Amino acid sequence: MNSRKDIVSGFYDQIDEDGRLQRTRHGQLEYFTTMHYIHRYLSEGAKVLEVGAGTGRYSIALAKEGYDVSSVELVDHNLEILRENSKEIDNICSFSGDATDLSRFADDSFDVTLVLGPMYHLYEPEEVNRAIDEAIRVTKTGGVMLFAFISIFAIMYANYFYGNWAAGEEENFTADYKVRHFKEQLFTGYELEEFEGLFREKKVEWITTAGVDGLLEPLEKREDFRFSDEDFEAFARWYLHFAEKRDLLGITNHLLYICRKV
Numbered sequence: 383m384n385s386r387k388d389i390v391s392g393f394y395d396q397i398d399e400d401g402r403l404q405r406t407r408h409g410q411l412e413y414f415t416t417m418h419y420i421h422r423y424l425s426e427g428a429k430v431l432e433v434g435a436g437t438g439r440y441s442i443a444l445a446k447e448g449y450d451v452s453s454v455e456l457v458d459h460n461l462e463i464l465r466e467n468s469k470e471i472d473n474i475c476s477f478s479g480d481a482t483d484l485s486r487f488a489d490d491s492f493d494v495t496l497v498l499g500p501m502y503h504l505y506e507p508e509e510v511n512r513a514i515d516e517a518i519r520v521t522k523t524g525g526v527m528l529f530a531f532i533s534i535f536a537i538m539y540a541n542y543f544y545g546n547w548a549a550g551e552e553e554n555f556t557a558d559y560k561v562r563h564f565k566e567q568l569f570t571g572y573e574l575e576e577f578e579g580l581f582r583e584k585k586v587e588w589i590t591t592a593g594v595d596g597l598l599e600p601l602e603k604r605e606d607f608r609f610s611d612e613d614f615e616a617f618a619r620w621y622l623h624f625a626e627k628r629d630l631l632g633i634t635n636h637l638l639y640i641c642r643k644v
Contacts, residue, residue, distance in 0.1 A: 386565045387456055387480070390503045393568055394457045400437040400467075407609050408598035412636055413439065414618050415594040415625055416498070416530075419638055423494055423526040424449065431492040431520060433481045433513075434499030438464035438474075445474035452487070454479040456500070481513040487520045495521045498530040501577075505563040505570055510580065518584060521643045526589070529639045534561050534571030536635040540600045574631050577639060586641040592625040593634030 384392075398405070403413040420440065424430070428449055432441045435453035437460050445451040451474040455461040461478055468474045477486060481500035495517045504510045517527050534554060542550030554562055554571065563570045578591060601607055609617070624630060631637060 386503065386505075386509075389565055389568060391457045391459065394436075395459045399460055400439070400463050403439050406599075406602060407614055408595045408602055408635070410614065411598055411618055411621065412595040415592070415622060416440070416528075416638065417443070418622060419528060419592060419594075419640060420444070420494070420496065423528075423640075425493065428493040429491065430494045430496065431484075431487065432496040432498065433484065433517060434497060435464060435476070436460050436499055438467055438476070440496060440498065441474060441476075442468050442471065445471045448473070451475070452492070453477065454481070454484065456480050482509050482516065483512075484516040484520050489519055490522045491520050493522055493525045495525065495527045497527065501529055501531045502569050503565075505565045505567070514580060514584060518586060518643055523643050525643050527586070527641055527643065529641075530594075531577045531637055531639060532569060532571045533632055533634060533637060534573055535632045536599070537569065537571040539597075539633065540635060543600070574628075574637075577637075581639065581641060584641075585644055587644050589640040589642055590626050591631060592638045592640065593631050594625065594636045594638060596621055596630070596634050599635050 403409040430444055430449050430451045432451065433454045435441045435455045438453060441451050441453040441464065445468065453464060453474060453476040455464060455476065455478065458478065461476060464476050468476065479486065481497060497513065497517050500513055504513055521527055537554060538550055553567060556562055561571065561573055561576060574591065581588065
């Protein structure tokens, strides 16, 4: 049976993850909105950890802004690209590793911790909790953590209106409509309250939950989809104003759960 790393690596080895946040409008919106929230909680001289850094889009951008950045990535192919793209930058260090084991870092090491990908690919409750606990452990008291997750409903809306609804429903829900999580699923989604509930007993204070890319992914697949640069800039500003509106969070694909260590 393939390991979680084998399954995740097999996917990312075949796609252009480095260009994902640039080549589509929904990727551009995800990056714009996520960077807005990251900057909201950064202060001068902050030490930043990104867990599940991918090819380093966020880590490298933050390092170029002068922050001290440490990046951890599970997928070897992504890590190679991250290291190649950051080799001229002195204030970024990259490591091979898993979100469930951050033992290379001491307690209370970072001002801001970003977990922007691992929660998509963690399925067993023990591993989910270990990843959350590790992020909390290495973050300073008073520091902020941003955890990205995916809406189960957005997974359905974006992927299963193409003659494959029954297969999507079977994969993502039980017969009585409970959300399913298993590693062969590759990407796992959450109901909003389910994900927020993971932190209920943790030593954190919830700040907000925000959407980062709205309905753009399924809409962008339409043949008549058009968005000029001017329209996109206007939309991004508009979307940012409503990013935390609870009414809209179930339909956005990627979300951020933002909390402070207490």
